[in-house]
Amino acid sequence: MFVEGEIKSYIIERGFGFIAIDGESKDLFFHIKDFPNKSVEPKLGEKLKFRIVEENGKLKADQIVRLDLKQNTAALEDVPQQRSYSNNSASPRFNERNSKGRIFTIIGLIIIAVLAVVVYNKYQDYRQAQQLKAQQLMQQQVQIVEQQREALGDLPDRVLSEEGQRNLEDQTYLTNKPRSEKVSASIEKQNAVQHQQPSQFKCDGRQHCSQMNSRAEAEWFVQHCPDNKMDGDGDKIPCENDSRW
Known part of the structure; x- marks a missing residue:
């Protein structure tokens, strides 16, 4: 039959101690080798459940069950469940943040794409304006040549250019004459x-x-x-x- 008691004393160096049994005036001997978990040292006041057996003409505790250690183990086993629950409760927030981050990323990419289109359109407008300006200059040159032909007759472009050069030289000579x-x-x-x-x-x-x-x-x-x-x-x-x- 199992009885309950608590550790009254324990000598670490020698590995034994005594248990105070409820309703008994005499303490019961125990040894560390009879503990199920020897890696955790017995503590004063720790509650135990055990059987009383006789060995070499002396009574001692056997088949010891550490009640306090069992409760602590059960509490530790409950902690991961609570943490898991906490993690599960935090998951929606984490997912929500990830969703917001993705939305901001998509918006940023859209803005960059719009700016790229605007810059490209402006560049195309600039090129068209330059081409139009070049065409206008070419048309003006053609008109000047046609006017010279009307004034001097149907002459090649080279002759017209030489005539213009001579006029320029004459004007320069008159300007610089001594x-x-x-x-x-x-x-x-x-x-x-x-x-x-x-x-x-x-x-x-x-x-x-x-x-x-x-x-x-x-x-x-x-x-x-x-x-x-x-x-x-x-x-x-x-x-x-x-x-x-």
């Missing part, structure tokens, strides 16, 4: 005018620019009347500093 050549051209022009028209001026003793009525009169006096003082630098151009003309 002052002396300009003066000679001016004098020749004046002489030609004088040969074409009779002179309306005459030498009457006037010598200064302030006495002249026009630049043409001053130029006539410089060319035909001696002792005038209107051409100080001798370049045949009188009254250069006179602000009236």
